[in-house]
Amino acid sequence: MQTFGMLALKPEGIELDFAATAQWILNFFAGLSLEQAAFYLLIQNILQYVLCLAAGHLLIMMFSSRRIAPAPAPLEQKEIWLSISCIFLNTAVAVIGFQLWKAGIIVIHTSSNALSVVTDVMCLLLLMDLLMYLTHRICHIPFIYPWVHKTHHLYDNPRPLSLFVLNPLEVFGFGFLWLAVIAFYHSSWLGIVIYLLMNATWGTLGHLGVEPMPDYWTRIPVLGRLTTSRFHAEHHQLKEKNYGFYTDVWDSLFKSISEGYRKQGK
Numbered sequence: 251m252q253t254f255g256m257l258a259l260k261p262e263g264i265e266l267d268f269a270a271t272a273q274w275i276l277n278f279f280a281g282l283s284l285e286q287a288a289f290y291l292l293i294q295n296i297l298q299y300v301l302c303l304a305a306g307h308l309l310i311m312m313f314s315s316r317r318i319a320p321a322p323a324p325l326e327q328k329e330i331w332l333s334i335s336c337i338f339l340n341t342a343v344a345v346i347g348f349q350l351w352k353a354g355i356i357v358i359h360t361s362s363n364a365l366s367v368v369t370d371v372m373c374l375l376l377l378m379d380l381l382m383y384l385t386h387r388i389c390h391i392p393f394i395y396p397w398v399h400k401t402h403h404l405y406d407n408p409r410p411l412s413l414f415v416l417n418p419l420e421v422f423g424f425g426f427l428w429l430a431v432i433a434f435y436h437s438s439w440l441g442i443v444i445y446l447l448m449n450a451t452w453g454t455l456g457h458l459g460v461e462p463m464p465d466y467w468t469r470i471p472v473l474g475r476l477t478t479s480r481f482h483a484e485h486h487q488l489k490e491k492n493y494g495f496y497t498d499v500w501d502s503l504f505k506s507i508s509e510g511y512r513k514q515g516k
């Protein structure tokens with residue numbers, strides 16, 4: 251096999267070499283000043299915002315016959331401003347992450363070995379899911395709720411934008427939890443990228459108001475533990491159920507899963 255930078259020439263054709271790609275990106279960021287890194291991380295957060303909204307509205311059009319929550323009220327200016335502030339706050343968290351990485355507190359390795367990447371994604375996903383489940387439950391304690399989480403529940407018939415309509419404290423809460431997890435767990439670059447893509451995907455799915463997953467989804471072994479769009483839509487309606495985000499594992503274990511969620515399609 252011959253390699254040309256990030257591309258590897260194999261008998262079957264040209265393939266992207268993920269380890270070389272990871273190394274190239276890490277080298278690129280290592281050479282940036284704080285201001286330059288902030289600029290690129292802002293661009294990345296703007297792109298994520300635009301792509302989540304575009305994909306979300308495309309899915310709503312495709313699955314309009316499978317509505318699971320009433321259509322949202324007309325968009326308010328407050329929602330737009332809160333969601334735009336979320337882009338800048340997420341960028342601030344990413345810049346802090348960049349500084350922690352440069353200081354050696356966050357360590358990212360470049361392995362592209364399939365087993366190690368799958369292990370990283372599973373560990374990051376389950377660990378973040380557990381921590382988000384616990385912090386989400388804490389956020390619903392009555393004297394904490396108005397200070398941190400009420401903003402997100404002001405719009406209980408969600409639309410894709412609702413993913414970004416959060417109190418700044420909640421954005422920082424999630425962001426610092428994530429930085430703490432990757433400081434504790436030394437993941438591969440590819441594991442982090444896949445986790446972040448899944449985070450954006452499940453965030454978008456949870457706020458569609460329509461269901462793209464098939465009715466039999468929850469009956470699929472292992473994969474069916476990943477939540478459907480209905481799972482988080484029900485949290486917006488019921489509030490004291492379905493605190494998890496990526497999986498229903500912790501809600502099942504701690505008995506906070508909504509009645510009937512796992513019985514769909516039976």
Ligand SMILES: [Zn+2]
Pocket residue numbers: 402408412413456457482486
């Ligand atoms: Zn939500």
Ligand SMILES: [Zn+2]
Pocket residue numbers: 386390399403485489
């Ligand atoms: Zn909530």
